[in-house]
Amino acid sequence: MQTMSPVTAPPVPARATRRTELTALTTRYGLGLVSGLIPMxxxxxxxxxxxxxxxxxxxxxxxxxxxxxxxxxxxxAGEWVLGPGVCVGRRVIYYVHGSAYVICSARTHRSLAARLSAVTGLPVFVVDYRLAPEHPFPAAADDVAAGFDWLLSDGRDAGDILVAGDSAxxxxxxxxxLQRAARDETQPAAVALFSPLIDLSFVLAAEQERVRRDPAISAAAARRLVGLYIAQLPADHPxxxxDFTAADRLPPFLVQVGGVEMLVADARHLDHQIRTHDGNSTLEVWPGLMHVFQALPRLGPEADAALVRVRDFFTAAIGVAATEEATTEAKVVS
Incomplete structure (x- = not known):
C-alpha cells in the first residue's frame, strides 16, 4: 500500500444535514418520478x-x-483505475459495480474507483461484467468469479485482494x-459493500418502503429491472x-448504506445474517443519505468521509491478516 498522509476517519454522522435532506427531496421529485415511468x-x-x-x-x-x-x-472485460501515484502491485482492490445487473459499467464507476484508489493508495480493478437483458444469469456472476481468478493467476494470494462493490x-x-466458502477456498482479506442488494424478491425493500419511500426508485421498479437478469429463475434459487450459515468462513465485512434508501433493509439483513452465523460484520447507516452516496461526492462531504472509513477498515484487515500469516509461518517453522 502506498504511504498515505494520516487522516482520521470521521465518525458516521448522528443525523442528516439540511443539505442531504434537500438532496433527497429533490431526487424524489426528479429521478424518483422518472424511474417509475421507464419501460422495461x-x-x-x-x-x-x-x-x-x-x-x-x-x-x-x-x-x-x-x-x-x-x-x-x-x-x-475491465479496467485498472489508479489514483495519483498509485501503481499496480501485489495488493489490489477488486471492485464490482452495481445498478441492477442492467445499467452501469466500469466506465460509470471510474470516478468512484479512482477516489477509492486515491484514498487507499491501492490499484483498483473494476470488472466490466456482461449486462442483462443481453446476458441473463449467470453471466454476471460467472464474470465476477473469472475476474477474481484472473487476479489470483497473476501471482497473488486471495489475502492480497480486498473486495468492494455497490448495489447489485x-x-x-x-x-x-459463498461459492468459494463451499469449495473451501481461501478468501480475500476484507469486503466493503455500499448499499448492497441482497433480497432479489424485494420483499425487504417493499417492507422498508412502507416505513419511508426511497427517493430514487420504487421497489417495484427495481424488481422489474432485476427481473431482466434472473429471467425465469425463481428468486429462491440457491x-x-x-444461505449464510457458512459466514464464519467469509472475510470481515464493512457495510455502508444510506438511511433513506430502501436497501437499508437489505444491509441490516446481511449484517444480521453474517453476525448470527459467527461471521464478522460492521454496519454503518448514514442518516439522510441515498443509494450509493459514496459515488456522488458533489452532493456532500459524506461521500469522501465514507471512503476514508473504508480505507481504515481495509488497513486494519490487512494488519490482522499479516499477523495471522506470520503466526502460521512461525508455527510451521517451529
Whole structure:
C-alpha cells in the first residue's frame, strides 16, 4: 500500500444535514418520478443506461493524475483505475459495480474507483461484467468469479485482494464468496459493500418502503429491472437467495448504506445474517443519505468521509491478516 498522509476517519454522522435532506427531496421529485415511468424493454434499458451514466458523470469526477489501464490478457472485460501515484502491485482492490445487473459499467464507476484508489493508495480493478437483458444469469456472476481468478493467476494470494462493490455488485460479491466458502477456498482479506442488494424478491425493500419511500426508485421498479437478469429463475434459487450459515468462513465485512434508501433493509439483513452465523460484520447507516452516496461526492462531504472509513477498515484487515500469516509461518517453522 502506498504511504498515505494520516487522516482520521470521521465518525458516521448522528443525523442528516439540511443539505442531504434537500438532496433527497429533490431526487424524489426528479429521478424518483422518472424511474417509475421507464419501460422495461430495449428502449427503456437504453434510456436508463444513458440517464444513470449522465448522473454519475455529473456528480463525480476522477482526481487529477488518475490513470486508467485496460489489461490486454484478462479473460473478462475491465479496467485498472489508479489514483495519483498509485501503481499496480501485489495488493489490489477488486471492485464490482452495481445498478441492477442492467445499467452501469466500469466506465460509470471510474470516478468512484479512482477516489477509492486515491484514498487507499491501492490499484483498483473494476470488472466490466456482461449486462442483462443481453446476458441473463449467470453471466454476471460467472464474470465476477473469472475476474477474481484472473487476479489470483497473476501471482497473488486471495489475502492480497480486498473486495468492494455497490448495489447489485454486493449480491455478486456474496455469491463469489459463498461459492468459494463451499469449495473451501481461501478468501480475500476484507469486503466493503455500499448499499448492497441482497433480497432479489424485494420483499425487504417493499417492507422498508412502507416505513419511508426511497427517493430514487420504487421497489417495484427495481424488481422489474432485476427481473431482466434472473429471467425465469425463481428468486429462491440457491445462487440468488443466499444461505449464510457458512459466514464464519467469509472475510470481515464493512457495510455502508444510506438511511433513506430502501436497501437499508437489505444491509441490516446481511449484517444480521453474517453476525448470527459467527461471521464478522460492521454496519454503518448514514442518516439522510441515498443509494450509493459514496459515488456522488458533489452532493456532500459524506461521500469522501465514507471512503476514508473504508480505507481504515481495509488497513486494519490487512494488519490482522499479516499477523495471522506470520503466526502460521512461525508455527510451521517451529
Amino acid at each position: 424493454n430495449a428502449f427503456g434499458v437504453a434510456v436508463a443506461r444513458g440517464l444513470v451514466a449522465g448522473i454519475m458523470a455529473g456528480l463525480g469526477s476522477c482526481p487529477p493524475g488518475t490513470r486508467v489501464i485496460t489489461p490486454r490478457h484478462s479473460p473478462v 455488485g454486493g449480491h455478486l460479491i456474496c455469491d463469489l464468496l 445462487r440468488l437467495r443466499f
